Amino acid sequence: MKATGQPNKFVSFRLRENMQLYLIMLPVLLHIFIFSYIPLYGIVIAFQDYYPGKPFLSFHESVHWVGFKHFIEFFNGPYFGRLMRNTFMLSLYFFAFGFWVPILFALLLNELKSGLFKKYVQTASYLPHFISNVVVAGMVLSFINTDGIFNAVVKLFGGTPIPLNAEPAYFPAIYTITSIWKSFGWSSILYLSSMSSIDPHLYEAAKMDGANRFKQMLHITLPSIRPTIFILLIFAIGNLLSANSEFILLIYNPALFETADVIGTYLYRDGLLGGNFSSGTAIGLFISLINFTLLYIANALSRKYSDYALW
Incomplete structure (x- = not known):
C-alpha cells in the first residue's frame, strides 16, 4: 500500500x-x-453536400454523404494548379527572404551599446505589427498606383509610370516586401x-582571447x-501553404489573379461568398493535412540532425 501511495502523494504535491x-x-x-477543438466536428461537412440548417452528425436521409467528391472536384478543377503554385510560391518567397531578417536584425540590435537608441529602434520595429491589414493594404495601394509615391519617384528620374496594381509580375515582390516589413520587428522578440x-x-572570456565583436557574435551569440x-x-x-490571405484579399484584383490568387482567397470567393461550405471545408482540410505533414517531416529531420525538435 505504501508503494502505491507514493506516486499519488507526489502528483498531489506537484x-x-x-x-x-x-x-x-x-x-x-x-x-x-x-x-x-470543439469546432473540429464540423470537418464532417467536407464529406457531405451540406446546406445551412441541415444537421452535421446524423445518418438521417436529410444528410447527404458524398465521400471524397469535393476533394476530387478540387483536384480536377481548372484552378487547382494555379492556386497551389501561387500559395506555395508566395509562402516560399516570404520564407526564403523573410526568415533570416529577424535574426539579422536581432543580432545587429544586440550589438548596440546606446540603451536609449536601442529601445527606440526596437519599439519602432514593433509598430508595423500592430497596424491592421486594412490600413497596411490602403498604404500599399496608395503607394503603388500610377499617382503614388513609387511612380512619383520614377517620373522624377525621367521614367515611365508603372501600374503596379495591374501587373501580375510585380505582385510577389509587393507581397513579400510588405509582409517582411510588417513582421520582422515582432518576430525578432524571441x-x-x-x-x-x-x-x-x-x-568577457572571448575578449580576453582576442575575439572582436563579429567573432563574438559568430561563436557565442549565434550558437x-x-x-x-x-x-x-x-x-x-509547417506554414508553407498558409499565405496571408486576408492581406492578399485587400490588395489584389482580378487583373492579378495569375500570381495573387491563393487557396485562402479562393476559399473566400467560392466557399463563403459562393455558399459552397462543403467544398471550402474539404479544401481547408486538405491544406491542413499538407501543413501538418510538412511540420512533422521538418520536426523529424531537425530532431535527427540537430537534436532540436518540438517533440
Missing part, C-alpha cells in the same frame, strides 16, 4: 506546488479547447529574449540562439 502556473495556463487552454539569457562571462532558430524554422516550414 499540483499544489504548480497551482499558480496551471491557473495562468487555464484561460489559454480554455480558449484553445473552445475555439480550436531572438532578443534568447540573447538576453546568454552569460556575459562568455563575452546560443540556435535552438530558437530551429524551432521557428520548423514552424515556418
Whole structure:
C-alpha cells in the first residue's frame, strides 16, 4: 500500500506546488479547447453536400454523404494548379527572404551599446505589427498606383509610370516586401529574449582571447540562439501553404489573379461568398493535412540532425 501511495502523494504535491502556473495556463487552454477543438466536428461537412440548417452528425436521409467528391472536384478543377503554385510560391518567397531578417536584425540590435537608441529602434520595429491589414493594404495601394509615391519617384528620374496594381509580375515582390516589413520587428522578440539569457562571462572570456565583436557574435551569440532558430524554422516550414490571405484579399484584383490568387482567397470567393461550405471545408482540410505533414517531416529531420525538435 505504501508503494502505491507514493506516486499519488507526489502528483498531489506537484499540483499544489504548480497551482499558480496551471491557473495562468487555464484561460489559454480554455480558449484553445473552445475555439480550436470543439469546432473540429464540423470537418464532417467536407464529406457531405451540406446546406445551412441541415444537421452535421446524423445518418438521417436529410444528410447527404458524398465521400471524397469535393476533394476530387478540387483536384480536377481548372484552378487547382494555379492556386497551389501561387500559395506555395508566395509562402516560399516570404520564407526564403523573410526568415533570416529577424535574426539579422536581432543580432545587429544586440550589438548596440546606446540603451536609449536601442529601445527606440526596437519599439519602432514593433509598430508595423500592430497596424491592421486594412490600413497596411490602403498604404500599399496608395503607394503603388500610377499617382503614388513609387511612380512619383520614377517620373522624377525621367521614367515611365508603372501600374503596379495591374501587373501580375510585380505582385510577389509587393507581397513579400510588405509582409517582411510588417513582421520582422515582432518576430525578432524571441531572438532578443534568447540573447538576453546568454552569460556575459562568455563575452568577457572571448575578449580576453582576442575575439572582436563579429567573432563574438559568430561563436557565442549565434550558437546560443540556435535552438530558437530551429524551432521557428520548423514552424515556418509547417506554414508553407498558409499565405496571408486576408492581406492578399485587400490588395489584389482580378487583373492579378495569375500570381495573387491563393487557396485562402479562393476559399473566400467560392466557399463563403459562393455558399459552397462543403467544398471550402474539404479544401481547408486538405491544406491542413499538407501543413501538418510538412511540420512533422521538418520536426523529424531537425530532431535527427540537430537534436532540436518540438517533440
